[in-house]
Amino acid sequence: MTADRLTDARLTDADPDRLDRLDGHRPGPVAGIDIGGTKIAVLIVDADGAVLGRATHVSSVGDQDGAVPAIAAALDEALANARLTRNDLIAVGVGVPGRVDPDRGHVTLAVNLGWTDLALRDGLEAAIGRPVVIENDVRAAAIGLHQRGVAAGARDLAYLAVGTGIAAGVILDGRLHRGARGLAGEIGHAIVDRNGPVCACGQRGCLESLVSGPSIARRANVESPQEVYAAAVAGDPGATDLVDDVGRLLAWAIHTLVMTYDVERVVVGGGVSHAGEPFERPLRRELARLRAASDQAAELLPADIVDVLPAEAEAGAWGAVAVARTAFQGSEVVSHA
Numbered sequence: 001m002t003a004d005r006l007t008d009a010r011l012t013d014a015d016p017d018r019l020d021r022l023d024g025h026r027p028g029p030v031a032g033i034d035i036g037g038t039k040i041a042v043l044i045v046d047a048d049g050a051v052l053g054r055a056t057h058v059s060s061v062g063d064q065d066g067a068v069p070a071i072a073a074a075l076d077e078a079l080a081n082a083r084l085t086r087n088d089l090i091a092v093g094v095g096v097p098g099r100v101d102p103d104r105g106h107v108t109l110a111v112n113l114g115w116t117d118l119a120l121r122d123g124l125e126a127a128i129g130r131p132v133v134i135e136n137d138v139r140a141a142a143i144g145l146h147q148r149g150v151a152a153g154a155r156d157l158a159y160l161a162v163g164t165g166i167a168a169g170v171i172l173d174g175r176l177h178r179g180a181r182g183l184a185g186e187i188g189h190a191i192v193d194r195n196g197p198v199c200a201c202g203q204r205g206c207l208e209s210l211v212s213g214p215s216i217a218r219r220a221n222v223e224s225p226q227e228v229y230a231a232a233v234a235g236d237p238g239a240t241d242l243v244d245d246v247g248r249l250l251a252w253a254i255h256t257l258v259m260t261y262d263v264e265r266v267v268v269g270g271g272v273s274h275a276g277e278p279f280e281r282p283l284r285r286e287l288a289r290l291r292a293a294s295d296q297a298a299e300l301l302p303a304d305i306v307d308v309l310p311a312e313a314e315a316g317a318w319g320a321v322a323v324a325r326t327a328f329q330g331s332e333v334v335s336h337a
């Protein structure tokens with residue numbers, strides 16, 4: 001069985017019910033690789049979900065010519081930590097911060113990485129000799145959170161990632177919802193202030209242009225959102241106003257996701273959320289204000305509507321692990337053909 005045949009038969013939608021049926025038919029470790037703007041994180045996980053090895057390369061993944069060797073090097077380091085080789089893996093999943101065409105295995109556009117129409121899946125399969133599945137990082141994380149029963153096992157949930165960019169992965173009735181153009185959940189480019197700053201997408205006043213990590217730092221004239229949250233904790237009035245505004249806008253995003261997709265829960269993660277309590281408090285305060293103002297909002301936004309992930313949740317890497325297991329579904333289809 002070649003990687004090419006796996007590619008042809010690969011299922012591109014995670015179907016957790018199907019995964020449940022197949023689990024155990026073909027046990028074996030998978031690798032989940034989370035590509036970020038400044039690091040590559042790898043988890044090697046066995047069929048029972050135990051972590052066998054890990055590696056984090058804290059460096060830019062590089063231009064697209066260097067992407068495959070950089071990813072393979074991080075994978076090999078994690079495999080060495082697990083005392084495994086590439087051949088021990090049944091599949092590799094990769095989460096990429098950008099637009100991904102899962103059918104072709106291409107990264108269509110990853111602005112923060114500087115990649116355009118990169119055939120990442122085929123390049124990695126040629127380099128490492130194992131089946132590879134690639135997916136947008138936020139959508140991969142949503143699949144992973146759902147499979148792991150986060151948010152009380154909700155079958156309708158959204159994962160809102162607040163980091164370098166802002167986007168949501170939407171799971172409806174247990175399946176990833178992509179939408180007609182594969183852009184479902186791209187709430188970061190919903191306009192919240194028509195007089196706001198110009199966004200990388202060309203519009204003015206997108207949510208992302210106001211409350212992504214880089215946008216928060218820019219609005220405070222500092223290097224990082226962590227500095228803003230630290231200043232707010234220290235009582236700086238300007239920083240306090242800014243983190244309150246971030247909470248208001250993210251509560252708007254959560255309200256909008258719940259109204260448009262009727263999800264049961266919204267899980268919030270991403271680098272900005274790792275500020276913890278100072279991040280969460282203004283968000284919860286605004287949700288409480290919305291509830292108090294409207295019976296409809298009170299019904300849509302119950303107190304347990306939001307789960308903020310702890311920083312150590314590694315939603316991206318676990319999402320990539322979940323995506324790797326969808327290659328395994330493909331292999332089952334081929335073996336029964």
Ligand SMILES: [Zn+2]
Pocket residue numbers: 188189190199200201202203206208209
């Ligand atoms: Zn935008």
